[in-house]
Amino acid sequence: MSAPSMEERKACWGARDEYWKCLDENMEDASRCQKLRCSFESRCPQQWVKYFDKRRDFLKYKEQLQAGEYQPPGTTEKS
């Protein structure tokens, strides 16, 4: 299976961003964003769906940390 082309990548990112926007608006309630979730899963390779889900979790976690007193040190980005 060859990697997604640039166009396919951008379609995937767009679907992901819409799904995430829906989650933002619905307090992370995934049940309200089913349609966008389906769209996201169909446009992105399965590995990427998993990766982006983990990334979302990480970003939310980071937000929570930063909202509190404790500021975590910068972490090296890994793909």
Add this chain to the structure above:
Amino acid sequence: MTPDTPRRPGKLLPPVSWVRNQLLPVLIPSLRPFSQGAPSSGGSGTRLQLRTRLLITCLFGGAALGTWLHLRSEKERQQKLQRIEDLKKVAIGQGDFHLVDHTGQPRSKADFLGQWVLLYFGFTHCPDICPEELEKMSQVVRLLDQEPQLPRVQPVFITVDPERDDVAAVAKYVREFHPRLMGLTGSPEHVREAYRVYYSAGPRDEDEDYIVDHTVIIYLLSPDGLFLDYYNRSKSEAQIVQNIRGHMETYQTLFS
């Protein structure tokens, strides 16, 4: 000579008048005017003497400073020569790689000598970071191309996932970023070899597993093939361009 003023009996400290009339004039000749028997006829003579002293002091001071500066620059020159010799050894001894570019042509380190190179390690199945960094790198190249007095930079992408990224996959990938972007791939052993050549020269990453993790770094290589600088995710296109321009302007080849 002024006559000694008689000491007051019982006093251990020299009287003020003695300090003023005997001690100070010796230390500061220009204070003599009021005492009897001053060595010269008046103020101008002592001022000339003072100026002469000052001039001599300045000359000695200047000579000392000059010597010190000369010795320091000599030392710096020696250190610089030593550094160049060390770098030459690293440039030659830094190992080689044997990869294939996205047109199927074999490539090794020698192919890039004489060119400035921007190098990025990534893989085509990378979800977001590699495309973003390659887009950034391509934009840097486009911006530098707009300055005709600067040498052209060769952007290079080396896959860290040779099992999936064969020549065709790499060709399809690099084509979408910049026409000059060269993709390199090869056998897993050869890719590991190439990664070691540059990885050891770059900043350390905690994780050595190059398939799953890789340093998100864009490397700048000089025309001598030496690693000169690196740019991480936080560096913008403008910052990188400025940095590269600076390196190009101050660059002097080791091998001339």
